[in-house]
Amino acid sequence: xxxxxxxxxxxxxxxxxxxxxxxxxxxxxxxxxxxxxxxxxxxxxxxxxxxxxxxxxxxxxxxxxxxxxxxxxxxxxxxxxxxxxxxxxxxxxxxxxxxxxxxxxxxxxxxxxxxxxxxxxxxxxxxxxxxxxxxxxxxxxxxxxxxxxxxxxxxxxxxxxxxxxxxxxxxxxxxxxxxxxxxxxxxxxxxxxxxxxxxxxxxxxxxx
Amino acid sequence: xxxxxxxxxxxxxxxxxxxxxxxxxxxxxxxxxxxxxxxxxxxxxxxxxxxxxxxxxxxxxxxxxxxxxxxxxxxxxxxxxxxxxxxxxxxxxxxxxxxxxxxxxxxxxxxxxxxxxxxxxxxxxxxxxxxxxxxxxxxxxxxxxxxxxxxxxxxxxxxxxxxxxxxxxxxxxxxxxxxxxxxxxxxxxxxxxxxxxxxxxxxxxxxx
Amino acid sequence: xxxxxxxxxxxxxxxxxxxxxxxxxxxxxxxxxxxxxxxxxxxxxxxxxxxxxxxxxxxxxxxxxxxxxxxxxxxxxxxxxxxxxxxxxxxxxxxxxxxxxxxxxxxxxxxxxxxxxxxxxxxxxxxxxxxxxxxxxxxxxxxxxxxxxxxxxxxxxxxxxxxxxxxxxxxxxxxxxxxxxxxxxxxxxxxxxxxxxxxxxxxxxxxx
Amino acid sequence: xxxxxxxxxxxxxxxxxxxxxxxxxxxxxxxxxxxxxxxxxxxxxxxxxxxxxxxxxxxxxxxxxxxxxxxxxxxxxxxxxxxxxxxxxxxxxxxxxxxxxxxxxxxxxxxxxxxxxxxxxxxxxxxxxxxxxxxxxxxxxxxxxxxxxxxxxxxxxxxxxxxxxxxxxxxxxxxxxxxxxxxxxxxxxxxxxxxxxxxxxxxxxxxx
Numbered sequence: 001x002x003x004x005x006x007x008x009x010x011x012x013x014x015x016x017x018x019x020x021x022x023x024x025x026x027x028x029x030x031x032x033x034x035x036x037x038x039x040x041x042x043x044x045x046x047x048x049x050x051x052x053x054x055x056x057x058x059x060x061x062x063x064x065x066x067x068x069x070x071x072x073x074x075x076x077x078x079x080x081x082x083x084x085x086x087x088x089x090x091x092x093x094x095x096x097x098x099x100x101x102x103x104x105x106x107x108x109x110x111x112x113x114x115x116x117x118x119x120x121x122x123x124x125x126x127x128x129x130x131x132x133x134x135x136x137x138x139x140x141x142x143x144x145x146x147x148x149x150x151x152x153x154x155x156x157x158x159x160x161x162x163x164x165x166x167x168x169x170x171x172x173x174x175x176x177x178x179x180x181x182x183x184x185x186x187x188x189x190x191x192x193x194x195x196x197x198x199x200x201x202x203x204x205x206x207x208x
Numbered sequence: 209x210x211x212x213x214x215x216x217x218x219x220x221x222x223x224x225x226x227x228x229x230x231x232x233x234x235x236x237x238x239x240x241x242x243x244x245x246x247x248x249x250x251x252x253x254x255x256x257x258x259x260x261x262x263x264x265x266x267x268x269x270x271x272x273x274x275x276x277x278x279x280x281x282x283x284x285x286x287x288x289x290x291x292x293x294x295x296x297x298x299x300x301x302x303x304x305x306x307x308x309x310x311x312x313x314x315x316x317x318x319x320x321x322x323x324x325x326x327x328x329x330x331x332x333x334x335x336x337x338x339x340x341x342x343x344x345x346x347x348x349x350x351x352x353x354x355x356x357x358x359x360x361x362x363x364x365x366x367x368x369x370x371x372x373x374x375x376x377x378x379x380x381x382x383x384x385x386x387x388x389x390x391x392x393x394x395x396x397x398x399x400x401x402x403x404x405x406x407x408x409x410x411x412x413x414x415x416x
Numbered sequence: 417x418x419x420x421x422x423x424x425x426x427x428x429x430x431x432x433x434x435x436x437x438x439x440x441x442x443x444x445x446x447x448x449x450x451x452x453x454x455x456x457x458x459x460x461x462x463x464x465x466x467x468x469x470x471x472x473x474x475x476x477x478x479x480x481x482x483x484x485x486x487x488x489x490x491x492x493x494x495x496x497x498x499x500x501x502x503x504x505x506x507x508x509x510x511x512x513x514x515x516x517x518x519x520x521x522x523x524x525x526x527x528x529x530x531x532x533x534x535x536x537x538x539x540x541x542x543x544x545x546x547x548x549x550x551x552x553x554x555x556x557x558x559x560x561x562x563x564x565x566x567x568x569x570x571x572x573x574x575x576x577x578x579x580x581x582x583x584x585x586x587x588x589x590x591x592x593x594x595x596x597x598x599x600x601x602x603x604x605x606x607x608x609x610x611x612x613x614x615x616x617x618x619x620x621x622x623x624x
Numbered sequence: 625x626x627x628x629x630x631x632x633x634x635x636x637x638x639x640x641x642x643x644x645x646x647x648x649x650x651x652x653x654x655x656x657x658x659x660x661x662x663x664x665x666x667x668x669x670x671x672x673x674x675x676x677x678x679x680x681x682x683x684x685x686x687x688x689x690x691x692x693x694x695x696x697x698x699x700x701x702x703x704x705x706x707x708x709x710x711x712x713x714x715x716x717x718x719x720x721x722x723x724x725x726x727x728x729x730x731x732x733x734x735x736x737x738x739x740x741x742x743x744x745x746x747x748x749x750x751x752x753x754x755x756x757x758x759x760x761x762x763x764x765x766x767x768x769x770x771x772x773x774x775x776x777x778x779x780x781x782x783x784x785x786x787x788x789x790x791x792x793x794x795x796x797x798x799x800x801x802x803x804x805x806x807x808x809x810x811x812x813x814x815x816x817x818x819x820x821x822x823x824x825x826x827x828x829x830x831x832x
Contacts, residue, residue, distance in 0.1 A: 007241055015234050022230050023337070026223050030339055033215055082778065099337045129231070129307045131238055146774045147808065154706065154812060170815060177811040184771065184808055187801040188778060191794060290570065355600070358562045362498065362604060378607060385603040392563070392600055395593040396570060399586060423657055431650050438646050439753070442639050446755055449631055515753045545647070545723045547654055 001064055006050050009068070012128040012135050013075040017045040020077045020100075020126070020139060027093060039086030041146065045077045068137070072103075072123045075139035080149050083192050084109065084185050087120050087143045094122050094141065101125040103138070109148075115171065116178025117152060119144040147181040209272055214258045217276070220336040220343050221283040225253040228285045228308075228334070228347060235301060247294030249354065253285045276345070280311075280331045283347035288357055291400050292317065292393050295328050295351045302330050302349065309333040311346070317356075323379065324386025325360060327352040355389040417480055422466045425484070428544040428551050429491040433461040436493045436516075436542070436555060443509060455502030457562065461493045484553070488519075488539050491555035496565055499608050500525065500601050503536050503559045510538050510557065517541040519554070525564075531587065532594025533568060535560040563597040625688055630674050633692070636752040636759050637699040641669040644701045644724075644750070644763060651717060663710030665770065669701045692761070696727075696747045699763035704773055707816050708733065708809050711744050711767045718746050718765065725749040727762070733772075739795065740802025741776060743768040771805040 001009070024043045031038040048056075053067055053074060062070045081087050087109065095102055106121040120143040125136050144152065155174060158166050166174065209217070232251045239246040256264075261275055261282060270278045289295050295317065303310055314329040328351040333344050352360065363382055366374050374382065417425070440459045447454040464472075469483055469490060478486045497503050503525065511518055522537040536559040541552050560568065571590060574582050582590065625633070648667045655662040672680075677691055677698060686694045705711050711733065719726055730745040744767040749760050768776065779798060782790050790798065 011238050011241055014237070015231075018230050018234065019227065022226050023223075026226065027339060029222070030219050033219055082774075093339065097337050098342050099335070127307075129305050131235060131301065134306050147771060150706075150770045150774075150808075150812075154815065158815075173811070173815050177808065177815060180804070180808045180811050184774075184801065184804045187797070187804050188774075191778065191782075191797050191801060354566045355563060358566075358600075362607070366607075381603070381607050385600065385607060388596070388600045388603050392566075392593065392596045395589070395596050396566075399570070399574075399589050399593060427654050427657055430653070431647075434646050434650065435643065438642050439639075442642065443755060445638070446635050449635055509755065513753050514758050515751075543723070545721050547651060547717065550722050 003050075010047055010050070010074070012130055012137050013047045013139075015128045015130070016075040016126050016137055016139050017047055017077065019128075020075070020141075021045045023099070024077065024079055039081055039083075039089040041080045041082050043077065043079050045075075048074045048076065072138040073140035075126075075137060077139060077141045078149070079141060079143045081143065081145050083189050084145055085189060085192070087145070090143050091120060091122060094124070099126075100139075112178070112182075114175075115155065116175040117155065118148045118178065118182060119152065145185050147184050151178050151181045211258070218255055218258070218282070220338055220345050221255045221347075223336045223338070224283040224334050224345055224347050225255055225285065227336075228283070228349075229253040231307070232285065232287055247289055247291075247297040249288045249290050249294075251285065251287050253283075256282045256284065280346040281348035283334075283345060285347060285349045286357070287349060287351045289351065289353050291397050292353055293397060293400070295353070298351050299328060299330060302332070307334075308347075320386070320390075322383075323363065324383040325363065326356045326386065326390060327360065353393050355392050359386050359389045419466075426463055426466070426490070428546055428553050429463045429555075431544045431546070432491040432542050432553055432555050433463055433493065435544075436491070436557075437461045439515070440493065440495055455497055455499075455505040457496045457498050459493065459495050461491075464490045464492065488554040489556035491542075491553060493555060493557045494565070495557065495559045497559065497561055499605050500561055501605065501608070503561070506559050507536060507538060510540070515542075516555075528594070528598075530591075531571065532591040533571065534564045534594065534598060535568065561601050563600050567594050567597045627674075634671055634674070634698070636754055636761050637671045637763075639752045639754070640699040640750050640761055640763050641671055641701065643752075644699070644765075645669045647723070648701065648703055663705055663707075663713040665704045665706050667701065667703050669699075672698045672700065696762040697764035699750075699761060701763060701765045702773070703765065703767045705767065705769050707813050708769055709813060709816070711769065714767050715744060715746060718748070723750075724763075736802070736806075738799075739779065740799040741779065742772045742802065742806060743776065769809050771808050775802050775805045 021043055024040060028038040028040040053071060056071055057064055057067055079090055081090060101124060103123045103125055109118050109120055112118045122141045124139050124141060126139050127134050127136050158170065229251055232248060236246040236248040261279060264279055265272055265275055287298055289298060309332060311331045311333055317326050317328055320326045330349045332347050332349060334347050336343050336345055366378065437459055440456060444454040444456040469487060472487055473480055473483055495506055497506060517540060519539045519541055525534050525536055528534045538557045540555050540557060542555050544551050544553055645667055648664060652662040652664040677695060680695055681688055681691055703714055705714060725748060727747045727749055733742050733744055736742045746765045748763050748765060750763050751758050751760050782794065
């Protein structure tokens, strides 16, 4: 495919990323405006770079005419949460929406990758209205805590530097850091429960 | 209604304005990325202020429980075009979309108001996914040229200053200015046709 | 120069455009927050494209090593006003600022170009703090009414299409449209004075 | 002070936050455009809420006429870094700038607070050009890693809930979490050094 063709192919994915970003940011806004707790801390999104799509197609032996169906993260949304528990709340929101269809889910929190990677992935089908009609596209939503995200950002830049083959001693260090990050999350979740318990006690006292 | 209740009522309208802004801006982006002419120059949007909703309800004798159904511009989108002809292209785009339903249209260009006001209004029904479910809301899309917009902005601030009763001499001046603005638009449209004719001639010559 | 070198050269200009946009938008905000009239309606900015810089250097016979000193619109800011009078208020604000130096001014409103072009240009020197130190750069601020801007946008796209040589019949039409646009501005200015007179009368009545 | 007076007082602080955000984001952009590593990951900023200023003035027994001089975080900028080492690079950038003056610094990383709070604070004097002239204002720049920020966000919401008096068992847990966060940072710094060492080895090999 030529550069111009790629641009045309990627237009609906750009649409999708922008619309989905607005929609997930609005969940946060709606909850906060209603005086409720938002499980969503912030949202980012991106369309995969053409060079990365081509690389991935080669690595997975996918014909370029099939990337629309077989590469599911061309449109990528990332949702950051404060606590691990919030991730599952966000997943339940996504499942209940009428404007997107969940195709499947991967729980890399309960089943973390050998690298130490943790996140929850939801693959959706999402309809996009272009000037010439409606197209259904795939999008990947990654949901993770701030510390999972911190770790993943660093792993990503290392993978990039080492062209996917991180030396084993660094990989081991990285694995250790992933566990430290996850311990931090769990430490934070304990405090979260304390907060909630304290709040309930406080409200009970106020009523009496 | 209390302020807090109003805030809750207005949440889906805020959603709608943001989603619609993204969608109409994306039409422009898509066309330009495809090397085509965009009839959309820029897009703005706003949710009507609570005080303005209450004023309008009073003026039109609408009960506050019915504003959702009877005030159709709580969510407002404004699309600016370079040429009058572009307005009708944008209307045809809106009619063909599957993600919104056109309820009715008002052509204040062919039938300008006595004040001199010109614009094309499309009232749509648009589904919004909130945390607690889907709601259908009304939105008004105003489509106008840059000079219609210029005039309308000034008329709006005058209406505001004079509390809807503009003194007749100023109203007359304003009417004259509206016609001057429309003449400018028509002068520009003539040039537009010249451009297109010149381009066609140029391309015919290139072929021979 | 290579693409990478150009990128490096243009960095401080990008800085300048962003800082100046923030600063002029803030003038508007400050006045409105203080309940005063803002002569600034909106502000845009851009760094000149590399290809346009090279074209201009060729056309004006400027060596590429001298573009920093001799092409003064690499950083360009455009300020839109509602009324012609507002333009001169904005100019006086710029002159009084301590964070930029006015080098010279061109009043293309009192002396419009033969094409019909009208705008007020102010060329400033502006200090930019980069990672490696402070550099002084040139920037051009164009101040115009909304209808001058409308006209200039169309002239620009015609110039682009015809590669700077607009056919004389179209140029004549364009000149006529420029005058129509300027008449519209003057019609609006008359109303502006009516508004102000009406306001003063209104306030005098309120006092008695 | 009345609400309107507060608004007027806060205008230059809003200016400052916006200008400083642009300036620190541009450092990141400049470095990345030059193909260099950016010690700045992202930048946020805010003007302190009026209610928080009044609370702080009461708590510290400051007269409201003196808040400009005595409350130094009315304008607040927060700079997030990936690694602890990056924080000190950012501090050195701030010290060398000509467009702001460092008044003093507090290193809460080497000397963390008893709560577990870690960050580097730089208090600057920054000139702001308003419509009526130049004013010098104070601003606080907080520089921290992503995990310090994660912790601080949670501590902040707890402080807010408990009105500055966090129960001692939760405070203890929080202190423990702060250390876990700092351990994570140090684990990451070790990897950072490994990367750098690996890179140097790689480049040495390439040369031979």
